[in-house]
Structure formats: structure tokens, C-alpha cells
Amino acid sequence: MERHFDEELKELKNRLLYAAGLAETMISDSVKALTERRGVIIDEVNKKEDELNLLEIEIDDRAIKMMALHQPAAVDLRFLVSALKINTEIERMGDMAINICDAARELLKQPPLKPLIDIPRMAQITGQMIKDSLDAFVRQDAELAKSVCKRDDEVDDLKDQIFRELLTYMMSDPNTIERAMDLILVSRHLERIADHTTNIGEEVIFMVQGKDIRHHIEEKKQN
Amino acid sequence: MERHFDEELKELKNRLLYAAGLAETMISDSVKALTERRGVIIDEVNKKEDELNLLEIEIDDRAIKMMALHQPAAVDLRFLVSALKINTEIERMGDMAINICDAARELLKQPPLKPLIDIPRMAQITGQMIKDSLDAFVRQDAELAKSVCKRDDEVDDLKDQIFRELLTYMMSDPNTIERAMDLILVSRHLERIADHTTNIGEEVIFMVQGKDIRHHIEEKKQN
Numbered sequence: 001m002e003r004h005f006d007e008e009l010k011e012l013k014n015r016l017l018y019a020a021g022l023a024e025t026m027i028s029d030s031v032k033a034l035t036e037r038r039g040v041i042i043d044e045v046n047k048k049e050d051e052l053n054l055l056e057i058e059i060d061d062r063a064i065k066m067m068a069l070h071q072p073a074a075v076d077l078r079f080l081v082s083a084l085k086i087n088t089e090i091e092r093m094g095d096m097a098i099n100i101c102d103a104a105r106e107l108l109k110q111p112p113l114k115p116l117i118d119i120p121r122m123a124q125i126t127g128q129m130i131k132d133s134l135d136a137f138v139r140q141d142a143e144l145a146k147s148v149c150k151r152d153d154e155v156d157d158l159k160d161q162i163f164r165e166l167l168t169y170m171m172s173d174p175n176t177i178e179r180a181m182d183l184i185l186v187s188r189h190l191e192r193i194a195d196h197t198t199n200i201g202e203e204v205i206f207m208v209q210g211k212d213i214r215h216h217i218e219e220k221k222q223n
Numbered sequence: 224m225e226r227h228f229d230e231e232l233k234e235l236k237n238r239l240l241y242a243a244g245l246a247e248t249m250i251s252d253s254v255k256a257l258t259e260r261r262g263v264i265i266d267e268v269n270k271k272e273d274e275l276n277l278l279e280i281e282i283d284d285r286a287i288k289m290m291a292l293h294q295p296a297a298v299d300l301r302f303l304v305s306a307l308k309i310n311t312e313i314e315r316m317g318d319m320a321i322n323i324c325d326a327a328r329e330l331l332k333q334p335p336l337k338p339l340i341d342i343p344r345m346a347q348i349t350g351q352m353i354k355d356s357l358d359a360f361v362r363q364d365a366e367l368a369k370s371v372c373k374r375d376d377e378v379d380d381l382k383d384q385i386f387r388e389l390l391t392y393m394m395s396d397p398n399t400i401e402r403a404m405d406l407i408l409v410s411r412h413l414e415r416i417a418d419h420t421t422n423i424g425e426e427v428i429f430m431v432q433g434k435d436i437r438h439h440i441e442e443k444k445q446n
Contacts, residue, residue, distance in 0.1 A: 060304075064300065064304055081290075084304060084308070167400065167401070170393065171397045174397065181390075
């Protein structure tokens, strides 16, 4: 028996929220493995990635089946296309958590270079950006989506600050170069996670307002 | 008057091929700007990015309108979903070309650190991977798509090789650190472009064989 479209839509949203929550946990755990120097956490993150990968396939299948079965018109179709795109963004965030774990594994082999303040801060901000971007999607809240996109600058600034600080370490002592490089890479993975949430935010704004802000077309036309 | 689905499909494929060709040119030009030390090329790449961004919106619109108007079943629907996903990958490759230009701009302010051999080689391989992944998509050629995915390892090896070589420069002379860092970033942008082509390749294999190799599920189940 075919279930009602709205019911399936609700379940699709729940699965996306669950996937995003999983990615968020993977990211905060990968940074925790690094800051608390606990390698055992890395294995847990890897297990969660297997789950996230299966979820990506499941969510894609759900959305495509809904398209095929219900042949939704304008608004609902656009929502399902957005769900497919957001699903990809979430899975890529999980990949970034794995990259952070890879860097953490290298860093844990050596003594800490410095107390980590900005990297956990970046992880905290991006975690909230994930939550808010998904909430914006399920609630179709363009204002919340805009606030996510704005916070991307804050994350970029932190990344630049981390880079400048670690560069001074590398310049003054070549023995710090490898560790500094790994920390710079971690900050770049976190920056990419923020980019993924911004992609989600822009998708939501487009979906809600029917206006594509992905490339700031209107601004460009005015110049 | 509504045109025939097949005709629209042909046009959609052509637009995707055109977008991919544009991304490919942007990437080879961004590396050319760096290796030939010609900053003027950077402005051309930026202009092309504006065009690519508009193309992304246009292609998405085409695919979604085809879904809404023709309400295609199984195979055609799956093809259109793949087109939407591949469209995003192409646009992200363009972003990477812009990142390479940003690094090139910094590098051109200083004397060259070393003759560049591996970076142009990476650019050449990834350029071919873009071509082949898109050809695999429009021709629905799973074998060609698999060959794209295989070449990703070669690009990863080159990236690791570049990293190790530049690390020795940084270790022996702190004055090389900033330039070496920028070159390492360029190699990572190229690696991400190869990742995007691999994503396209996996999408094609899934579409053609109805088998999701995105996360090597079968292999994992066997272990």
C-alpha cells in the first residue's frame, strides 16, 4: 500500500536531520580526539562514517522513489531536489571528519605543539552551522539560512588567524613544521565543513525565496 | 510548444559538456598562470567563473523543468538526478581553479621556488579525468567511468610526492615556507578536482549498473 506523500516527506526530513546529527557528532569527536589526545575516539568516528555512507544511499533512494511514485509538482519537486543536494553536502562533511581524524592520528604521535584554542572554537561554530542549516531546511526558514551563510566569514577569519600563528612557529623552529602543517590542514577541513553548511543555506534560500543567491547574481548585475 | 523529451535531453547533455569544458580550461589556465608566471591569465579565469556560475543555474533549471514537465520514469529520472549532481561537481571544480589562481597570485609576487614539474602533470591528468568522466556520463560508459576512478590514486600519489619534496625545502630554509605552503595548497586543490571527477565517475557507474559503488558497500559486506 502506497503511503501518503506528506508522511514520506516527514520521514525524509527526519532521516536528513539524523544524518546531519551524525556528521556533527563525527566532527566534534574528531576534534575531541585531537584536543584531548585520545586516539580511541578515532575508531568510533570511522564506525560512524560507515553508517553515514549507508544513510546517504538510503536518503537518495527515498527522494528519487518519491519523485517517481508521486510525480510531485513545482514546490514539492524543488524540495526533493534540495534534499538530494543537501544529502551530498552532509556526506561530504563526514569525509572531512575522517580527514581531521587522519591528521589527528599523525599529531598524536608527537608531543603537542601548542594548546589548541581556535580549532575547538572553529569546530563549535561549524557544529552550530550544521544544526542551523538543517533546521532552516526542514522549517524552510530563509532568515536562519542567511545567518548560517553570514557566519562563514567568521570561520574563514579563524582559519586565517590559525594559519598566521602557525606560520610563525614554522619560521622560528623547523621541528614544528610537520605538526604545524597538520594543524593547518585540520583548520582547512573545518573551513570546508562551514562551506558545506553555507551551500545548504544557499540552497534553502533559493528553495524558499525562489531566488538563486548561490552566485549573487543580482549583486553582479548591479555592478 | 513543448519540445520532445529526447531533444531536451540532448541539449542538457551538451550544456553539461560545455560547462565541463569551461571548468577544464579554467583549471589548465590557472596552472598556466602559475607555471608561465603570467598574472594576466588569472583575470581571464575569473571571467570564466562568472559564466560557469550562470551555467550551473541554467543546467539545474533545465533538469528540474524536464522532471516537472515530462515526469520521467525510472531510467530517465535517474539520469536527470545524476545530471543535477554532476552539475554541482563541475561548478565546484571551477571554485578550485579560482583557489589555484589565488595561490598563483601570491606566488607570482616572489621569485620561483623551483621549476614546476609535478603540478602541471597533476593538472594534465585531472584535465583528462574531467573529459573522460563527462564522456562516460553522456555515453553511459561504466568502463570509462571506472578508469577515471582508478586514476585518482595516481593523483593522490603525486600530491604526496609534492608534499614530501616541499617539506624538505621548508625544513632546510625557512624563507621557502610561505611559497612551499602555497604550492602544497595548489596540489591539494588539484587533488580535490580529481576527487570531483571520481564522484562523477561513481555516479555514472551507479546510474549505468544500478549499483552504488560510492561507498564500496559490497566489499564492506564481504569483510
